[in-house]
Amino acid sequence: MGAGAGRSRKPVVAVIGMATLDYLYVLEAHPEADSVTRALEHQVVVGGLAGRAAIAARRLGGPTRLFAACGTGVHAEVLKAGLEAEGVDCAWVVYDQPSQHSAVLLAREGATRTIVWLPQPMADERMVQQLPEFLEGVDVALLDATDGALASAALDECERRGVTTVIDTGSGRPWTRSLLGRVDHVIAPEGFARRETGRSAEQAALELWGESCRTVFGVTQGARGGVFTTGKEPERLRRWDAAPAHAVDSCGAGDTFHGAYAWALAHGMSAAECFATASWSAALKVSQLGNAGIPTLEELEQARRAGSAGKPE
Numbered sequence: 300m301g302a303g304a305g306r307s308r309k310p311v312v313a314v315i316g317m318a319t320l321d322y323l324y325v326l327e328a329h330p331e332a333d334s335v336t337r338a339l340e341h342q343v344v345v346g347g348l349a350g351r352a353a354i355a356a357r358r359l360g361g362p363t364r365l366f367a368a369c370g371t372g373v374h375a376e377v378l379k380a381g382l383e384a385e386g387v388d389c390a391w392v393v394y395d396q397p398s399q400h401s402a403v404l405l406a407r408e409g410a411t412r413t414i415v416w417l418p419q420p421m422a423d424e425r426m427v428q429q430l431p432e433f434l435e436g437v438d439v440a441l442l443d444a445t446d447g448a449l450a451s452a453a454l455d456e457c458e459r460r461g462v463t464t465v466i467d468t469g470s471g472r473p474w475t476r477s478l479l480g481r482v483d484h485v486i487a488p489e490g491f492a493r494r495e496t497g498r499s500a501e502q503a504a505l506e507l508w509g510e511s512c513r514t515v516f517g518v519t520q521g522a523r524g525g526v527f528t529t530g531k532e533p534e535r536l537r538r539w540d541a542a543p544a545h546a547v548d549s550c551g552a553g554d555t556f557h558g559a560y561a562w563a564l565a566h567g568m569s570a571a572e573c574f575a576t577a578s579w580s581a582a583l584k585v586s587q588l589g590n591a592g593i594p595t596l597e598e599l600e601q602a603r604r605a606g607s608a609g610k611p612e
Contacts, residue, residue: 316443318350355558370398447474
């Protein structure tokens with residue numbers, strides 16, 4: 300089907316990967332060993348590369364699906380309720396083990412973070428067998444690389460159906476590089492690109508596009524924006540700027556970026572506009588604590604017109 304198909308209906312974005320529950324604590328500074336630290340603020344929010352990305356796409360508008368594994372117990376129930384409240388159409392595969400969740404310690408000064416996490420359940424054949432039904436009618440599928448078997452099986456099914464794919468490499472797992480040549484749009488942080496090639500972000504994008512991409516290879520550089528290419532020729536290399544923002548909580552900025560990119564791609568935007576949409580969505584996300592800043596389309600457009608995604612009070 301592919302991105303931009305079926306304009307008589309709303310495009311469907313599917314997100315496949317890890318969803319977690321984040322217990323977010325705001326502190327003045329990161330705690331020292333053997334200390335007792337009072338939290339200034341506390342929130343419980345949906346996190347994970349796929350979970351937060353699904354929220355980002357859904358808030359921008361249109362049907363969004365999530366395919367993820369979870370465990371059992373109270374953490375799983377709160378996680379499911381959080382995504383249901385967002386209107387994300389979730390397909391869960393439940394495993395009999397404690398559900399994944401994280402403690403996120405956010406230091407107010409510098410908005411730096413420390414994360415303590417439990418891993419998500421890994422896919423088995425039962426989960427893989429549900430992919431064909433889940434991907435029925437999907438236009439764009441966003442994958443994370445946290446579970447190599449699940450990502451590989453999802454790419455197989457997307458290829459059979461002609462679904463446009465996007466992958467968030469994250470910091471990289473042993474299997475990540477082997478997946479990239481099967482993906483239409485690859486988005487990687489600068490650290491991953493440098494580690495894989497030993498080159499600058501610009502050179503890495505060109506090199507990795509030539510061997511590990513079908514359409515677009517993007518390298519994110521945080522507050523410096525990033526670079527992307529649609530071919531291996533230097534003249535195809537372009538840069539996007541980070542949207543201006545006052546950072547309050549950087550946790551989940553990348554997840555929001557990828558979800559917004561997938562949404563923009565499904566709505567037929569060019570690569571440059573996809574990256575711009577993603578950049579503004581991420582900037583709005585970090586301007587508020589937790590997931591409160593993940594924007595609706597109206598909020599995103601208003602911020603772009605104003606030229607700022609948040610200012611100090």
